[in-house]
Amino acid sequence: MTYSVAVSGASGYAGGEILRLLAAHPDIEIRTVTAHSNAGQPLIDHQPHLRSLAHLQLQDTTPDVLAGHDIVFLALPHGQSGQYTDALADTPLVIDAGADHRLTSADAWEQFYGGDFHDPWAYGVPELPVAGAKQRERLVGASRIAAPGCNASTVSLSLAPGVAAGVIDPSDIVTVLAVGPSGAGKSLKPNLLAAEVLGSANPYAVGGTHRHIPEIRQALAQAAPANPAGIDPADIRISFTPVIVPMARGILATSTAPIAPGATDADIRSAWEDAYGDETFVQLLPEGHFPRTADVVGANTALLGLAIDRAANRVVVVAALDNLAKGTAGAAIQSMNIALGLPEATGLSVNGVAP
Ligand SMILES: NC(=O)c1ccc[n+]([C@@H]2O[C@H](COP(=O)([O-])OP(=O)(O)OC[C@H]3O[C@@H](n4cnc5c(N)ncnc54)[C@H](OP(=O)(O)O)[C@@H]3O)[C@@H](O)[C@H]2O)c1
Numbered sequence: 482m483t484y485s486v487a488v489s490g491a492s493g494y495a496g497g498e499i500l501r502l503l504a505a506h507p508d509i510e511i512r513t514v515t516a517h518s519n520a521g522q523p524l525i526d527h528q529p530h531l532r533s534l535a536h537l538q539l540q541d542t543t544p545d546v547l548a549g550h551d552i553v554f555l556a557l558p559h560g561q562s563g564q565y566t567d568a569l570a571d572t573p574l575v576i577d578a579g580a581d582h583r584l585t586s587a588d589a590w591e592q593f594y595g596g597d598f599h600d601p602w603a604y605g606v607p608e609l610p611v612a613g614a615k616q617r618e619r620l621v622g623a624s625r626i627a628a629p630g631c632n633a634s635t636v637s638l639s640l641a642p643g644v645a646a647g648v649i650d651p652s653d654i655v656t657v658l659a660v661g662p663s664g665a666g667k668s669l670k671p672n673l674l675a676a677e678v679l680g681s682a683n684p685y686a687v688g689g690t691h692r693h694i695p696e697i698r699q700a701l702a703q704a705a706p707a708n709p710a711g712i713d714p715a716d717i718r719i720s721f722t723p724v725i726v727p728m729a730r731g732i733l734a735t736s737t738a739p740i741a742p743g744a745t746d747a748d749i750r751s752a753w754e755d756a757y758g759d760e761t762f763v764q765l766l767p768e769g770h771f772p773r774t775a776d777v778v779g780a781n782t783a784l785l786g787l788a789i790d791r792a793a794n795r796v797v798v799v800a801a802l803d804n805l806a807k808g809t810a811g812a813a814i815q816s817m818n819i820a821l822g823l824p825e826a827t828g829l830s831v832n833g834v835a836p
Pocket of ligand 1 (some may be wrong): 491494516542556558629668797805
């Protein structure tokens with residue numbers, strides 16, 4: 482069977498990456514692409530790297546244009562998806578790359594985003610440990626999927642095995658991320674001009690204000706094995722500092738947390754080995770090895786390096802992924818494959834494009 486697809490936000494970064502991956506997917510026909518200020522223009526004018534899709538024209542993003550497809554991808558600024566999802570009740574599968582359907586807590590939504598709160602959908606990070614299982618089980622047959630925030634999934638994948646195994650203390654997490662400016666989208670912002678970014682490392686959203694914090698707390702709370710509902714997200718405390726660095730794509734997150742009392746080095750390492758040993762797209766590197774963003778560009782792969790710092794009494798996890806690939810579009814398409822019952826890796830590459 483071939484599934485017909487509409488992609489909204491097709492002139493943007495996330496929409497463009499969804500299209501790049503879908504163009505190589507054997508079971509997908511990209512029928513419709515939509516945008517906002519650039520509607521009416523050829524897609525190729527905005528995504529000149531997508532040569533195989535040069536025949537497509539950007540249409541207005543309206544419920545009518547998006548309806549009538551087997552699958553709709555929403556890659557819109559947060560707060561914009563809800564109005565379309567309500568109107569897409571008859572669409573068999575809707576996948577939102579935005580934040581609108583990620584959070585289970587209306588209070589957290591109000592605090593970090595504001596505006597209308599929408600129902601949470603199945604969270605599109607298949608490899609995440611959740612309550613003794615994996616998130617992929619919750620994606621089987623799903624009809625509504627919320628793809629993750631790119632920083633959020635990097636940090637959640639980094640620490641969830643330690644929370645699930647009880648070998649780290651999740652009440653004192655510190656994470657610092659080097660992030661490429663494509664994570665902030667394609668629209669013009671003065672702080673993302675080349676003159677501001679090239680040759681500089683620029684921190685932003687310092688001091689507990691970044692919107693991905695509640696998403697990480699939610700994911701880590703659900704990873705805890707103690708009871709099926711997980712632990713209270715309020716018990717997950719995280720200091721989160723992103724720093725924009727001059728690379729178009731990529732996230733390198735260094736996350737640390739105290740070692741839980743009594744946890745041995747073997748307990749700690751096996752927590753991550755057990756969580757990801759069988760995974761294709763989330764890989765723990767051998768002891769003493771740490772990832773580089775250059776190794777995951779264009780890949781649907783998250784690479785993790787683990788160190789146990791006994792002097793500081795902390796576990797250190799360094800994680801690299803491509804914010805647009807594994808951090809958004811790859812996660813969305815991997816989740817789509819699971820929902821549809823297709824082989825999970827269809828259309829996705831574990832290999833990057835370095836150098
Ligand atoms: N960039 C990432 O690494 C990343 C990672 C994870 C998740 N996401 C999420 O993906 C979503 C899109 O992000 P992005 O980085 O692709 O942003 P972007 O590059 O700025 O693209 C935004 C897209 O949405 C369209 N748009 C803007 N306002 C709209 C409206 N009112 N109604 C309909 N369409 C509208 C734009 O169309 P025009 O160009 O025609 O105006 C453009 O196609 C966001 O929710 C973001 O949080 C992004």
